[in-house]
Amino acid sequence: MKNENRISEPKTITEYYNPMPEDENNHHVVLSWLLGESHNPVELLESYLVSNILLDNSASPLRKTLENTDLGKSLSPLTGLEADHKELVFAAGLEGVDSNKQLEVEELILNCLKNVVSNGISEELVQSSLHQLEIKQREITGSGMPYGLQIMLGCLPACLHNDDPLKVLDLDASFDVIKNNLKKENYIENLIEKKIINNQHRVNYCLAPDIEFNSKKEMEIQAKIDQKSKNLSFDDKERIIELAKNLKARQEKSDNPEILPKVTKADIPKSREYAKSQSFKNDNKNFYYNVGTNGITYHSIILPCDPLTKEEFKIASLFTNTLTDVGIGDKSYEDVQKMQSAVTGGISASFTLIPDDNQSTHSLGLKITSKSLEDNEKKMQDLMIETAKNSNFSDKNRIKDMLNFISSDNEKSLIQNGHILSMSNAAAQINNISATNDFVSGINFITNTNKLSKNIETESNLDKYIQLLNGIKNKIDSNPSYSFTASSLDIDHSNINFEFDDKDTNFSVQNYFDIQEESIGWITGAQVTYCAEAFPTVDFFHKDAPALSVLGAVLRNGYLHSAIREKGGAYGSGAMQDSNNKVFKFFSYRDPRCSETFEEFQKSREWSLKNITQEQLDEGVLGIISSIDKPLSPFGEAMSDFSMNLDKKDLDARLRIRSLVKSCSLDDLVNVSQKYLFNESKRSVIAGENYIDEMKKLNFKIQNI
Numbered sequence: 001m002k003n004e005n006r007i008s009e010p011k012t013i014t015e016y017y018n019p020m021p022e023d024e025n026n027h028h029v030v031l032s033w034l035l036g037e038s039h040n041p042v043e044l045l046e047s048y049l050v051s052n053i054l055l056d057n058s059a060s061p062l063r064k065t066l067e068n069t070d071l072g073k074s075l076s077p078l079t080g081l082e083a084d085h086k087e088l089v090f091a092a093g094l095e096g097v098d099s100n101k102q103l104e105v106e107e108l109i110l111n112c113l114k115n116v117v118s119n120g121i122s123e124e125l126v127q128s129s130l131h132q133l134e135i136k137q138r139e140i141t142g143s144g145m146p147y148g149l150q151i152m153l154g155c156l157p158a159c160l161h162n163d164d165p166l167k168v169l170d171l172d173a174s175f176d177v178i179k180n181n182l183k184k185e186n187y188i189e190n191l192i193e194k195k196i197i198n199n200q201h202r203v204n205y206c207l208a209p210d211i212e213f214n215s216k217k218e219m220e221i222q223a224k225i226d227q228k229s230k231n232l233s234f235d236d237k238e239r240i241i242e243l244a245k246n247l248k249a250r251q252e253k254s255d256n257p258e259i260l261p262k263v264t265k266a267d268i269p270k271s272r273e274y275a276k277s278q279s280f281k282n283d284n285k286n287f288y289y290n291v292g293t294n295g296i297t298y299h300s301i302i303l304p305c306d307p308l309t310k311e312e313f314k315i316a317s318l319f320t321n322t323l324t325d326v327g328i329g330d331k332s333y334e335d336v337q338k339m340q341s342a343v344t345g346g347i348s349a350s351f352t353l354i355p356d357d358n359q360s361t362h363s364l365g366l367k368i369t370s371k372s373l374e375d376n377e378k379k380m381q382d383l384m385i386e387t388a389k390n391s392n393f394s395d396k397n398r399i400k401d402m403l404n405f406i407s408s409d410n411e412k413s414l415i416q417n418g419h420i421l422s423m424s425n426a427a428a429q430i431n432n433i434s435a436t437n438d439f440v441s442g443i444n445f446i447t448n449t450n451k452l453s454k455n456i457e458t459e460s461n462l463d464k465y466i467q468l469l470n471g472i473k474n475k476i477d478s479n480p481s482y483s484f485t486a487s488s489l490d491i492d493h494s495n496i497n498f499e500f501d502d503k504d505t506n507f508s509v510q511n512y513f514d515i516q517e518e519s520i521g522w523i524t525g526a527q528v529t530y531c532a533e534a535f536p537t538v539d540f541f542h543k544d545a546p547a548l549s550v551l552g553a554v555l556r557n558g559y560l561h562s563a564i565r566e567k568g569g570a571y572g573s574g575a576m577q578d579s580n581n582k583v584f585k586f587f588s589y590r591d592p593r594c595s596e597t598f599e600e601f602q603k604s605r606e607w608s609l610k611n612i613t614q615e616q617l618d619e620g621v622l623g624i625i626s627s628i629d630k631p632l633s634p635f636g637e638a639m640s641d642f643s644m645n646l647d648k649k650d651l652d653a654r655l656r657i658r659s660l661v662k663s664c665s666l667d668d669l670v671n672v673s674q675k676y677l678f679n680e681s682k683r684s685v686i687a688g689e690n691y692i693d694e695m696k697k698l699n700f701k702i703q704n705i
Contacts, residue, residue, distance in 0.1 A: 019209035020525035028207040030093030052129035074408035289638035407453035418530035426534035429682035432512035521700030546660035548577035553620035
């Protein structure tokens with residue numbers, strides 16, 4: 001494959017999209033440059049280093065400029081370095097830009113880059129950016145896919161483009177080249193000038209809103225269809241009819257699975273190993289895992305939190321997303337960002353609901369998580385605790401900016417995670433724990449955040465919001481109830497502090513949100529639907545949970561995939577048992593249909609009573625066992641065990657569930673289907689405006705997101 005032909009002067013391009021309701025002036029402006037080859041390890045590291053220096057955190061010069069400008073609402077999600085293609089692409093931009101501001105955004109970015117070059121880059125910023133690169137290079141990831149497969153995919157560009165894949169995998173020599181180059185005067189400044197400022201292969205791209213975009217597109221497609229139809233001969237039409245019949249026959253034909261190699265239930269190991277924490281004397285709150293982390297220490301602390309009011313709980317996720325991005329004490333948020341970058345691989349926070357021994361109530365804890373090189377682990381822990389104790393919400397502009405950033409990220413998640421959000425909202429109509437989760441992280445959280453973001457310009461609303469943030473902070477105990485550590489170091493050589501105050505840190509019971517009373521059809525700018533239906537079922541420990549998990553896999557592979565994806569045209573569909581929320585859920589993903597999909601959900605349940613074969617059962621069992629046994633990174637295995645222990649799912653309970661999955665029978669599937677999936681269900685849909693009439697016929701209350 002040849003490299004892209006370089007253009008001699010920058011281009012300015014505008015294209016269009018269909019905006020979400022009440023978002024009709026949201027222009028998306030991005031400046032992008034084509035750089036060097038991604039399979040050249042030195043060029044790759046140089047580009048990553050430049051990108052880190054410019055964009056790594058809110059104290060980085062280009063990110064700071066983009067975050068603080070009034071030209072847009074938030075950074076474009078395309079901002080950063082794209083290294084998955086043959087040639088690297090660097091991009092920076094904004095979304096929420098007003099019309100006719102495209103050239104002003106370009107000027108803002110170019111002026112920032114020129115100022116960086118003329119004013120110089122501090123040694124502190126260069127070293128902290130190198131530190132971030134070293135963490136990324138050392139980290140053994142793979143919790144999403146096996147680490148070996150991830151390594152293979154990482155060196156694939158070099159293989160495809162006739163380069164040495166080992167050079168891409170072993171970057172130590174390339175790091176040495178970079179470190180030697182850094183001794184040269186103005187090395188980074190010269191790179192920015194050469195690769196970006198003076199690089200004429202640049203595009204200023206604007207994606208502009210057009211509320212008639214979808215209708216124009218449909219008219220255009222219909223016009224093409226009409227024109228094609230007029231030009232079709234009788235033989236052409238007969239041929240199309242014949243092709244349609246052949247397609248239907250092909251879709252309904254059963255494939256012969258015997259032509260493929262396969263594993264069977266006999267290949268399933270009798271048991272599996274789980275990560276084990278080292279024990280502390282008379283201590284059941286510190287979990288230390290001595291595992292292969294390649295010189296990185298992973299650490300989490302959980303701080304008990306007094307019960308939040310409903311108003312506080314509604315913004316709990318906003319609090320955790322803001323907590324690690326504001327100032328600490330008298331230090332500004334920029335100072336804190338620099339500290340985080342120099343010492344850690346980033347700090348994040350989230351609230352977690354921890355069940356009691358009977359799984360009947362939950363208490364609330366604030367979980368703060370970070371990672372660092374082993375030499376920095378004590379500084380990392382101190383910064384984590386300092387973040388929880390002394391975070392400062394007094395910078396109103398920063399608080400407002402963070403709210404807008406989070407709101408923007410939420411909107412972007414709708415298309416990618418629409419099926420997850422729709423399932424969450426269907427479950428919110430079934431029980432209180434599901435309703436609580438939906439308000440904390442689901443579609444109700446997104447709509448509440450959008451409303452808050454639109455009203456935050458009013459001083460009184462901003463003051464009320466900051467008051468709620470401070471109210472939550474004041475309910476958090478700085479004495480950890482639990483800690484998690486995963487490290488290559490033996491516990492005796494660790495610098496992490498495990499000696500906390502001995503005072504009672506029993507959690508108080510957190511009240512839940514009320515169950516959602518109505519089924520809602522949520523309106524977005526999409527041209528497709530995300531349909532979901534949920535049934536009340538059981539928790540992880542119930543004897544029926546394993547069979548329900550297998551039934552979900554069987555329904556997906558045996559019926560839903562063919563009916564909703566292959567024949568219905570959706571991008572995906574499925575069913576699953578959610579034992580954490582005690583519901584069984586059906587979903588479709590990017591689906592052109594709505595009513596017909598709910599009918600297919602019903603047909604799949606009826607199908608399950610008489611049509612499941614032994615082979616489909618075995619495939620379902622293998623699928624669930626695969627999800628239980630899939631290999632994680634050493635850190636991932638350790639964190640999974642820690643999370644299971646917090647949920648009171650000890651080793652015996654996990655192995656018992658695994659054994660019940662393996663021994664699941666056809667009768668078990670029929671029994672749980674009859675028992676749970678023919679009761680009253682709850683539904684939710686996320687869809688575009690063109691589905692409103694159809695959703696009303698299905699008795700959905702219509703609401704804009």
